[in-house]
Amino acid sequence: MATDRPTDNGDDEDFTPSPREALHLNAQLSQYNLGRVVSAVPLEIRSSDICDGSGLFVSAEIDAGREIYHVHPLTGAIYANNKSFCHHCCEDTQDVLGGPSKAALQTKACTGCRAARFCSKECQKSAWPLYHKEECKLLQKAPNMTAQNLITHRLLFWHRRGGLSKQLAASLLRLETHFADFNKDDKRATELHDIAVAIQEALGTKVALTVPWRLVAAMRINCVRLRPASRKESVGYAVDICTAMINHSCDPNAFVFFEGRQLRIRSLKKIAAGEEVTICYLDPTLDVAARKALLKHEYFFDCYCNRCKSEIREQRSLLGGSNELSPLHQAQREVLGLINSAVRASNYPGIYAALEDLPAIETGVRTITAGAFPPEKPWPEHMEPLPSARLALAMLYLGQGKPVAALRNALKGKLLSTRTDGGPDWVNEMLDVVTVLIVAGSLPPDAPAFADTDFPSVDDIRNVAYGYLLKVSQRARKAFGRDSEYARGISSMAVTMAAKKAGAVFGGEEFVVEFEPAQRKVLAWAGVPEENGICLA
Numbered sequence: 453m454a455t456d457r458p459t460d461n462g463d464d465e466d467f468t469p470s471p472r473e474a475l476h477l478n479a480q481l482s483q484y485n486l487g488r489v490v491s492a493v494p495l496e497i498r499s500s501d502i503c504d505g506s507g508l509f510v511s512a513e514i515d516a517g518r519e520i521y522h523v524h525p526l527t528g529a530i531y532a533n534n535k536s537f538c539h540h541c542c543e544d545t546q547d548v549l550g551g552p553s554k555a556a557l558q559t560k561a562c563t564g565c566r567a568a569r570f571c572s573k574e575c576q577k578s579a580w581p582l583y584h585k586e587e588c589k590l591l592q593k594a595p596n597m598t599a600q601n602l603i604t605h606r607l608l609f610w611h612r613r614g615g616l617s618k619q620l621a622a623s624l625l626r627l628e629t630h631f632a633d634f635n636k637d638d639k640r641a642t643e644l645h646d647i648a649v650a651i652q653e654a655l656g657t658k659v660a661l662t663v664p665w666r667l668v669a670a671m672r673i674n675c676v677r678l679r680p681a682s683r684k685e686s687v688g689y690a691v692d693i694c695t696a697m698i699n700h701s702c703d704p705n706a707f708v709f710f711e712g713r714q715l716r717i718r719s720l721k722k723i724a725a726g727e728e729v730t731i732c733y734l735d736p737t738l739d740v741a742a743r744k745a746l747l748k749h750e751y752f753f754d755c756y757c758n759r760c761k762s763e764i765r766e767q768r769s770l771l772g773g774s775n776e777l778s779p780l781h782q783a784q785r786e787v788l789g790l791i792n793s794a795v796r797a798s799n800y801p802g803i804y805a806a807l808e809d810l811p812a813i814e815t816g817v818r819t820i821t822a823g824a825f826p827p828e829k830p831w832p833e834h835m836e837p838l839p840s841a842r843l844a845l846a847m848l849y850l851g852q853g854k855p856v857a858a859l860r861n862a863l864k865g866k867l868l869s870t871r872t873d874g875g876p877d878w879v880n881e882m883l884d885v886v887t888v889l890i891v892a893g894s895l896p897p898d899a900p901a902f903a904d905t906d907f908p909s910v911d912d913i914r915n916v917a918y919g920y921l922l923k924v925s926q927r928a929r930k931a932f933g934r935d936s937e938y939a940r941g942i943s944s945m946a947v948t949m950a951a952k953k954a955g956a957v958f959g960g961e962e963f964v965v966e967f968e969p970a971q972r973k974v975l976a977w978a979g980v981p982e983e984n985g986i987c988l989a
């Protein structure tokens with residue numbers, strides 16, 4: 453895939469790296485990059501309040517749930533193993549909300565490299581002269597080129613053709629590379645060197661090796677994950693200079709998502725005039741130990757944000773003031789490992805049959821978590837990775853046609869977690885809960901689950917599904933924007949369900965009267981305290 457090739461005409465200035473000077477120290481370049489984004493508030497690139505180097509700031513207050521800016525990144529690339537997204541227009545060929553797919557065709561692999569995939573002849577034809585003619589040859593020689601490495605090659609190829617403006621080339625040279633840090637580790641240094649050699653060969657020997665070498669490192673640090681609104685995971689990477697100026701927080705005030713090729717960044721909280729914009733570089737649902745380890749390994753810094761501090765404090769107090777957290781962190785890694793292997797196994801049914809034994813995985817999770825805390829103070833239900841593990845188990849059970857086990861796990865995983873902020877992850881996860889409720893609400897009257905007198909009725913399950921969908925739809929509009937395709941898709945799903953619903957009008961006051969006792973019954977069966985339920989009023 454690719455997004456836009458920069459339209460500015462380049463000049464002949466040599467694209468040779470020199471010692472990095474942070475972008476904010478060059479006012480003209482900062483302005484140039486800010487001018488590429490369509491922003492709803494005035495923005496500034498200046499010295500960061502969080503770390504050495506640059507940061508992005510808003511110069512006027514912005515409320516929670518507003519767009520900060522949108523932009524077409526310089527370029528982006530979809531992961532090689534992703535067959536659902538077009539590698540050129542970045543549209544999803546699967547409609548996760550169940551409506552008619554926009555790109556109704558499956559993606560087809562390029563017959564030359566067999567790596568790039570396109571949703572249409574038009575996309576394939578557009579990609580060919582822009583970048584794929586070159587990349588096809590590169591991918592045939594080096595089929596393991598990752599998305600970030602392809603982006604490096606593409607930027608240098610465009611530069612060689614004079615397609616990158618002088619300002620963009622100069623800005624790329626001002627990106628953080630952590631080049632020395634990468635080279636401290638022999639394995640990573642060799643890997644980066646070998647990729648740089650492959651890119652240098654593909655571009656022609658006129659390019660000094662240090663150019664791709666440093667740019668490969670810069671792309672590792674500065675590419676943003678290409679995550680569409682409807683997905684819990686990224687499907688590729690993209691690079692945009694303004695967005696590359698945004699520093700990390702585990703409790704960020706903004707988040708990035710993609711609609712096709714377009715990068716959109718929205719506020720999660722009110723951001724005061726003059727405040728630095730932050731995003732979370734990783735999956736924010738990870739626990740503090742996993743986040744810290746990944747940030748150190750991938751971005752070479754120690755995170756001291758308030759969320760990290762308060763989670764570490766909580767863990768110490770739960771362990772009676774102990775500073776020895778490594779057994780707990782080991783248990784967290786084991787739970788994650790168990791769940792991740794079950795998720796991987798679900799992609800290869802039959803091959804890892806043992807890992808498809810979900811009750812055994814659940815028992816494994818229980819045993820690991822029970823061993824990490826004293827029996828009188830068991831593993832708190834909200835502490836990761838337990839909520840995420842339960843949600844993952846819910847979707848795995850659903851995939852195996854076991855909606856009852858899925859329902860218990862989904863409700864416990866979502867409602868006992870502390871992620872009640874209505875943000876983008878909350879929306880994605882709650883939509884999974886709704887999906888499970890809808891399937892459970894379609895159980896036939898003679899299903900064995902109904903032999904259990906505590907099991908809620910089909911009407912109760914359906915009412916909870918409707919109520920949760922209503923809430924998700926409201927929250928999606930705020931988190932992703934009313935105009936986002938995802939929020940619009942969720943709203944139309946709610947409208948379709950409302951049309952089928954008997955009884956009180958969907959969303960009206962009478963519906964709340966139906967919903968509340970239904971939710972009480974469903975939660976009591978699942979073992980979730982009533983106060984953790986969703987409030988519709």
Ligand SMILES: C[S@@+](CC[C@H](N)C(=O)[O-])C[C@H]1O[C@@H](n2cnc3c(N)ncnc32)[C@H](O)[C@@H]1O
Nearest residue numbers: 503505506628673674696697698699700751753
């Ligand atoms: C994408 S760049 C962000 C812009 C960068 N500050 C600059 O000057 O170009 C990512 C790098 O910024 C720094 N960084 C980002 N967030 C940080 C944080 N919360 N604490 C310390 N350093 C951070 C790290 O060096 C990281 O590798």
